Amino acid sequence: MKATNIKNPEYFHKVVDCQYACPAHTPVPEYIRLIARERYTDAYMVNWESNVFPGILGRTCDRPCEPACRRGRVEDEPVAICRLKRVAADNKDDIQDRLPNIPDKKNGKRVALIGGGPASLTVARDLMPLGYSIDLYDDQTGGGGMMKSQIPSFRLPESVLNEEVDYILDMGVVTHFNTTVDSLKEILDKKYDAVFIGTGAPRGKDLNLAGQADAGAHIHIGIDWLSSVAFEHSNNIGKRVVVLGGGNTAMDCCRTARRLGGEDVKVIVRSPFADMKASPWEKEDAMHEDIPIIDNHVPLAFVVEDGKFIGVTFDRVDAVYDDDGRRQLVSTGEDPVLFECDDVLMAIGQENSFPWIERDTGIKFDEWGMPKVDETTFQSAIKHVFFGGDAAFGPKNVITAVAHGHQAAVSIDHFCNGKNVTERLAPGVTLISQKMGIHEWSYDNAVPIDLRYVVPQADKALTLKDRKVEVELGYDLKTAYAEAERCLNCDVQTVFEEIRCIECDACIDICPTDCITFTPNAEEKLLRKKLSATATNLSQDLYVSEELPTHRVMVKDEDMCLHCGLCAERCPTTAWDMKKFLYTVTKAGQ
């Protein structure tokens, strides 16, 4: 294998599994260390710079970082990254003086943001400090978009949402709330220098089953029902509720129903339990609130007898997987089963909808009605119109929308300044030794064996009475510290300098997880077989040195490295050093 080029920022970036997996590339270990040092405000700002909504995301993020977390490979459970973020948000001081300065003198460029969700707000956050004048349009009463209308208050209190939305709006964004944009042409006629469309995926899918017309008012589209609850247009539901669907919206629906009078609430899903799209923790929370999840049931019809809605019938199925892992739901052949209920909430998916974009404006659409948007620049067929968030490539999540917003802001800034829109900004990278002295590193290199700490919840008797009472209480500071210490500091990199190595092999012996091997060079496949402990996880890279005097190379399998620093500790010549690698995504104007 060729010697690894550690000058390529993406090499060490990939070693920081959590940050690499995060769409916005938040420097996770950096802020977790700050939390352990009780520097909550600093930890919050590291987050805020990167993901804009630490308080919101610390409660609601889809957490792509956690399945990626190295700790999950070493033991059972990853670090509770998401809930540590919340600790930073809940315990920070006033941050007003840390927010960017907004220039009084504007740069003369006007930008319109359609939709007030996370993507648009991120664009505003990046462009306002650069002197842009921004108009934000949204049909809701305030900012936040789907975070406001879809995420129930028992998961995300309104005060937390408003605080973080206001940090941005207070930069001087001109808001046009309660304003439905029903024509892109009208916006284009206002001659903005750039337009950003972040209108989400606002349409809930409908099943259109037999009997639906007769069942009428008893059948609700999940996301519409959630927003009508959020805006207090509805405040009750029948005692017996069936929720159709297996995603996170279904979980929000069933738990909200429990709070609005639903006593016998069931989630009924087509797929097997394990295949459900909902995050495991959201399923757990629903079941904790006495909501059974019934899997392998495909809905057949809504049953209405004598003009009265009775319930839903289902076909019982088995999941059959072919050799390629493709799933087919095969009927068991049993008779359909009826679940009696008063109301049905359909949470079977969302889709995009752009009825307000005239088809002759120049925006191009594909065969599925999705706008043609560049995946890097977020530019549409009209050069000064950009898309982001769910509106760009379909429903994802908040953190993805934030990542889109940052990149779209870069494109808009380039566009407005006559620069090449396709040009991306190189990431900010630093690599600094953490050695403080003998046996002393600037990070906590000990690896505690503590298992993941559970986030305490408020009493169910209390939370089920009032949909605005937050269920999760968040970690207390002592537990937060213990959980933070579980982080393996994957950003503190093992950096090897071959010219210093005397090949004493001390690092091989001391490495607790057998990551290091000295062996004659070979092709990757062969090299992986010669490792001190055979590699099974091929997604992690091998760090290969130049050839050493004894015609061997140093090979380090990054897979199981605990970043404990013992190799550097045991190295007599500092050929190994522990260096902190900080990778930051460069934002517009930086």
Next chain:
Amino acid sequence: MSYERPKFRHPNTEINDLGYARQDYEGALSTLCAGCGHDSISGAIVRACHELSIEPYRLAKLSGIGCSSKAPTYFLGNSHGFNSVHGRMPSVVTGAAMANRDLIYLGVSGDGDTASIGMGQFVHAARRNLNMVYIVMNNGCYGLTKGQDSATADEGSRSKKGDPSPFESIDLCALSLQVGATFVARSFSGDRDQLVPLIKAAISHRGFALIDVVSPCVTFNNNADSTKSYDFTREHLKSTGTMDFVPMREEITARYAPGSSHEVTLHDGSVIHLYKMGKGIDPLNRVSALNALEECKQEGRILTGLLYMDPDSKELHEAIGTVKRPLNQLTERELCPGNSVLQNINASLR
């Protein structure tokens, strides 16, 4: 600030026949200097014992005084241990071996502990063919007292802050051959591939097995003018040949070209395969070993590998005809068989 070994291990770490991982043979985290050759030897001992599937309770590690003699703390944490007086480890092993012949005795010593203060003890243990492995962690200096030359420092070799040594060095391998050791080898802490099979063979050998391991002192004796530095040793190594050790219960899987390999079967049924042997070197011949050592010395080279072994060696217990059962298991009934037996003995002497 922390200096401790994390508890987590690689999920694919090798498990031996007893169900133990290598970590079960590790000891406390070493406090020797970073890069010390002794730590590599400790690592090789851990590997050898793990691969041989030795039950930790069946082994006793004993040492004297010095950096080397601290080392047993850092391996085989579940075995018996005895850190004895300076240079007196062989006496303690002798006593222990007499009391319980069933244990495996692993003595760890340094060049000071062996070639100076413990010289008298060392040669007599070798001469009596005490059934033990005697590992010398040989760095040519007194690391624990700031690196003064030891008796194994080569003439002309200079440590970091010292003058060239004016004296002839003691060659522990040659010496032990002369006094009757039945397994003699030399190795280098930086050559794990050679050292691990040597340790395994030494453990299986019945009788006194010496492995003299050049083990650079990174702090006081790893400079350019030293003949015990990593660089010097690597550049001047000459191997007697290559050796594989196959324990008795394992099937022989390696293939050797016909005529290229020499098999030696040990008393416990294990087999040593010797191949790529140098010209004129016959490890079953004491004279050949002594000649090869002297020739290499003349050439300024360090001869490593298996130098000599006597597969038919008779260890101390056999020589003095002790009972098969370990003495510490004999009860009062056997040890004090009663007046009538005494009367018989007395009668036989009249």
